[in-house]
Amino acid sequence: MKPVLVLLVSTAWTLTGAQYYYQGLMDYLENRLLAIEDRMQFWHEQSIRFHTEMRDFKKLTAEAMDGLKNEHSLLQRDIEGTVVQVDRVEREMDYVETRTSPRACANKADKVVEQGAWGLEENRGEQEEEEDWEELYSRVSDCVEIISSIRSVKILKRVGSPKGMWTRDPRSSRVYVFNGTSGDIVSQFNSVRDFSSSVGLASSRQIRLPSEWSGPGSAVYNGYLYYIQHEADMDLQVVKYDLLSASVTDIAMFPVESHATVYTLNPEIVVDLAADDEGLWLLYAAGDSEPNINLAKMDPATLDIEEIWDTRCPRDNAEAAFVVCGTVYVVYNTSPASRSRIQCVFDVNDMVINAEAPLLYFPRRYGSHASLKYNPEEKQLYGWDDGYQIIYRLTMKRKLLV
Template sequence: MAGIVLLTCALLSFATTITGQGQQVFLEYMQGRIGVLEERITQWHDQSSRYSSELREFKNKVLTLLENIEKERESLRNEMENTNVRVDRLEREVDYMETQNPAPPCVEVDEKLTELQNKKKKKYEKLTGCPTAEIHGNEETDVAINPPTIRKSYCSDTISQVSAMKILKRFGSTSGLWTKDPVGNSEKVYIFDGVGNDTVFVFSRMKEFTLSSSSRKAAKIKLPFPWIGTGHVVYQGNLYYIRHEQDNEFQVIKFNLANKTVVDSAVLPIEEQVPVYGLSQFSYIDIVADEEGLWAIYATKENEKNICLAKIDPSNLGIEQMWDTPCPIENAESAFVVCGALYVVYNTKLPSRSRIQCVFDVSGTISSENVPIIYFPKRYGSHSSMKYNPKEKQIYAWDDGYQIIYKLTMKSKEDLD
């Protein structure tokens, strides 16, 4: 504005030098231009005032919206806290109800008992080459065909509860296996990444495995044959793993870890095998170790609804005894043996909490009826393997790529009600 005034004064001073009619025309021109400038200044002032007013209104609206959002956020947070409290209360109530009302034992009565016995006789003749017709009804033959389900056991421990859980790290694929040798003083950790491979990663001790960022720091053992599934175990310096051969046959390989050679191999006397766990379709035989030695957990088409158990001689891979258990395959996730008792872990297709719901003791001391349902803590997905270490009394689990240790609390079988 000051610049316009100075310009006007200069023009008026210039106009004084003009005389007559020229001066009148010049003044009229200047008055017209000044009028246009004043009109534009007035328009700018009006627009500026309007914009300022609109900006204040927008600011007030934004502040109001922010206040409402903050109130809604606080309300939502309170609702979430209340929901969490209600969910926790509901879980405790469900746990209590399941503890007070355990699932009924999974036992099925076979109405065609005679037909089943005939099948077992034929199977015995095929495997041994010894006819049973000549000594039919003999007590010794019946024992050979249908071995007794009672077996003496020098171990009297049973699982009381899962007392602690430790998540070590995430290593490798979603499915796999990790374990230690329960016999001797070796601290080596063996990693089987995936459900089909031929390379085992070996860490010298647990701390090295926990702190390592990749498999490059691990020693590697190249196996002569690739493995299948997650049913392998390290026992007494040997690796016992499952190999898939032609015609859907599965071979147990005994591999010495010291000299890197195959010590022995055997095809178990099992026909028409099916996946042993309903939720882990990649495992057909699960070799496990406990306080009494090695066991094989498997399933066949002949008894496709329930899991079977066999005692293995670790020296020559021979089968010492076989059992048909009442534990169903459906929704089974994994299993392990403790003191001669098979513990089957169940879940659902939509992962929830794993639980031990079926127990089969070869000594006949405990059963699913007198053992409470044992839950494992909340986890990531689904256990692809759970390996019990009888020396440490804990389980090495592989859960959706995470390596987890479950510490077990034991009690005597005699203390069961």
Template structure:
């Protein structure tokens, strides 16, 4: 039986081998066809890439050629420009030889003003008015309200619109509150009844003054610049950097003030201090029209423990206090005309109040001082007497 089965299998072997060979040939032919298709696709892609590369090369060559042309054109233009500049410089040189440049008149004028101011330093002052009063005492004190920051300034214009109240909140700001009358400022705790004036530059300190329809204030910045600002049309009329070198705080107890502009019967004054005379306060007469310094004085009034100051009839009154606030007092008087001195004037005390004065502005029209004391707005009524009574 086993022999029969072996015979049958051996008879089928040739048949199986023939079928396997046929299948193998068909498989190989199929794979070769796929490979030929892929080779044909690669050839097409290669031809297309070669064509695109040739086109790109031609474009680049064309761009390089155009750039070379533009470079040549720019080089020609530069050469022509250099020729024209050389010609223009020769013409300018010829014109300058025929017409010499004028001298620097503006600089010379400023130097002359500074020289004249130093030359007039500490000379007696020729008074413009017949004002001859001096302060005898503080007759009354009126506390109006508490408004804003602990430091600030409020004042009136003694020349134009004397009823308006101008309020400067803080030692650095750019918005001025304007009340039409004292009544509106006193009755209302908010600023809704006030007109707001936005200044072009922020101020520094509390040394500002409203005089003749203009605001004179110190601009905040690297230099202490005086700005003259017209309150009616809201424009800057003029500005100037005062010819004062190496400034220091003018009041020992109010170190935020480097320049204090004040008004009296004679006009505008500037209270300041310098390193050259760092122990005492200095005074200068300011021209309200040109903002130029007309005359300067070194006063004997010390900076230490000074709180504020103001000018009345050409006399500087310096107010002193202590670091732990007590009663403020006028302890030093300097008269620019030389008619009175501190030895002849008794010490004038202010009533005890809340803290320390950040500003004290004398109003020559009303003979009153508008003071800012630790956020409270106070009016001091002054009692005056002739200077002759001191002797």
């Protein structure tokens, strides 16, 4: 009996201990579930707050985007209005230009009206008036044309470096391309059409010169190539190269005090050679402190300097220049580049007053000319603009005396 009692007491004690153990386990699990529920509730509240903040941010972003769109529309309208006003001003300038001709310095007794008729007696015939014109005008200049407008522009192609030069010999159809700002290779094409249809410069005839040309300021005139040889610690040299015989026929020193660039926007050009109806010209700067561009007339046969002028055209903001009928046209731009314009004119015969010469704008392009070369046979400019080869057609009119 006694062992049975002990067994019952032991069993009861064991059951009581298990009950306490499982009760403690349940309490632990219940506390963990409550903690998880609290954390989930916290996460839910945080999610709601983040959602509200994102919605408010989206609303603010949408309002800001609407404001930017409105500002962009207003700015676009302002720009369009400005473009319209600029076009209107340019048209008005063109109209004024057509109504006003550039006048020149001459004897005060010699007058000419806008129509080009001399102030002679009314009973003199047209033939006699023309003879008087030729007799008097021949004492002033052999060339009677001035640029009145830039008629059109043709972008031929884009090949080569951003800076370079291309030109055509006035006495032939051959085209010569100077790629870059220096080198001893010149690319020759048989015609403008061949150059336009070519793929790059590899298909051209490669002319290797005996020395390097410096700067995109060379000239081709009557079968000869004239280029500048510029070496360190040496005077500038003008080299005359016979394209037919492939040989140098003459070299002339061109002494200047310093090798200052002639155009501040094209620092690679120390001397710019130009050819027109009257021969060969050089544009240069006398020194770093000299503010104006100088002009020299050169004999194309002997390379002798015949005469020198101060054009009174500033070097500052100049990018290129060319000569037509003994008149220098200096082209200006800005940095960064905007629209090129002819803003200074100098006539070696004093037939054109710069203040009364027309202000000519090139057709709208937003680059900068590395070179401009005039062809007197075609009355065209061959331009190099940021690697583009461009042809400008010019409209000419007779110079008028006042």
